[in-house]
Amino acid sequence: MKPRSITLELPDGSSPTIEVPSGRDDSSLADLLEAKGYRLNTRCGGRGLCRGCQVTCQSKGHSESFRSCQTQLHALPAGPLRLVIPRTSWHDQTLHGVSFFEIHLPDSIPRRQSKALALALDIGTTTLAGALWDLSTGQCLAHTALANPQRPYGDNVLSRISYSVEHPDGCAKLQKALVDQGLKPLIETLARQAKIPAASIETATVAGNPVMLHTLLACRLEGLSTYPFRPVFLDARTLPAAEIGLEAGFTLELLPSLGPFVGADIVAGALAAGMLNEAGPSLLIDFGTNGEILLHHAGRFHATATAAGPAFEGGRLSCGASASGRVISSLSHCPSSWTYRLCDGSGGDPSGISGSAYIDFLAQALDSGLVNTFGRFDRNHPDVSTHLVDGETEHIVRFSPEIWISEPDVAEILQAKAAIGAGVQVLLELAGLDAADLKTIFVAGGFGYHLDPRHAMRVGLLPEVTQERIEIIGNAALGGASLALQADFSAAIQALRSQCQVVELNQIPSFSDHYMDALTLEPLE
Secondary structure, X not given: OOOEEEEEEOOOOOOOEEEEOOOOOOOEHHHHHHHOOOOEOXXXXXXXXXXXXXXXXXXXXXXXXXXXXXXXXXXXXXXOEEEEOOHHHEOOOOOOOOOOEOOOOOOOOOEOOOOOEEEEEEEOOOEEEEEEEEOOOOEEEXXXXXXXXXXXXXXXXXXXXXXXXXXXXXXXXXXXXXXXXXXXXXXXXXXXXXXXXXXXXXXXXXXXXXXXXXXXXXXXXXXXXXXXXXXXOOOOEEEEHHHHOOOOOOEEEEOOOOOOOOOHHHHHHHHHHOHHHOOOOEEXXXXXXXXXXXXXXXXXXXXXXXXXXXXXXXXXXXXXXXXXXXXXXXXXXXOOOEEEEEOOOOOOOOOEEOHHHHHHHHHHHHHHOOEOOOOOEOOXXXXXEEEEEOOEEEEEEEEEOOEEEEHHHHHHHHHHHHHHHHXXXXXXXXXXXXXXXXXXXXXXXXXXXXXXXXXXHHOOOOEOOOHHHEEEEEOHHHHHHHHHHHEOOHHHHHHHHHOEEEEOHHHOOOHHHHHHHOOOOOOEO
């Protein structure tokens, strides 16, 4: 039998043709496409748990959508095929995320006397971000962000732990993807923007959650796969960059973590927010795939991590996308229509919807009666239509021919919202506080950067406080890593670690009740 041919319809409008070897082949269509240079968004690690690699196959007048990671090559129809790959299934390695941050070096902390060029790195589950500094002047020469290239192995820390445990070479693959496809191009981009040779960088400070820092060093993740969790390390580490495969002469200094899933990113975030220098009560929420929360009150800290998943960053949503370019950053509801703003401020059709825009939608749809408090659409509302996905009918609200929000999308957002809301409620409960007692709520992360606090409070994502108490601080992990380059915060960080109670939410009986309560579009009490 002659090899079958597949014509691909890619999001950029091109239509390349690839050949499928004849004979029985148990490998998946997603594997074949990756081998041919067309990687899809296999964000669940290729386990068939998401729609990230969904494609539409057209053959002999028949059209069918399926998950390519679960479709074996021998099961494809005979003869020439046409495969339509939607934009939401394309593995996009363009620049994403937020590298903007605000920092202030306290007067009580003396600045390091150094003339070095130094690098701050935030290794997030979804996004990598970096900032290049001239320490002699305290000037940030460049900052940028890109998607974490580990996403094909899973879009959250639990998926990547599973991948590492289930594959003998899992740790090596995670590290290689992070270094070769992530850190190397990130550093090259920063050096090019700053117009300096990358070889002139002398030191780097690194923040990230424990799973990401473990993958950076290719440490085994079995200890983080089951309770009681036993990470290989939580303390600060210093090592040559060459030790992890970076062709560079600088030294990497990893900031310490607080607990198995409460990492150096929240430590850095506390530095950037100035939480270590004020009495509080204050709350830091770093909205990410591994949502981390830190509460400061009366000289004590409570910290936790909650599995919010990738929804806030557009993951597992029909048209979700990281905030960038032609992605919708905000939505507004007029009396008879929806309008949107794109991240780059341009006109034209959007390519996706950011997590913050989903919150805009929910708050305004709730006010207009389009959705009820359980996230269900009013079937009779003029904005609601239907759409066929995997042979099932979904109710949607459409914003352009290719962009919509569905009821399953709302359910995904509600689960992420409930995880954060329940985590906040548990920490307040343990500290004996009410939301009204909070002096400041710091909102960090790429999702938080575009968030409208009014809408977030309306749907119960943030505690209800006066709006002036909410501070949007951008990429706080990158900001804190940048501060750590410029001054010695080791004593303050050690004090934080000694004064912090790390809370395992699965060990708190009230967590499940708070979670169930937060699954509705009701304000946090």
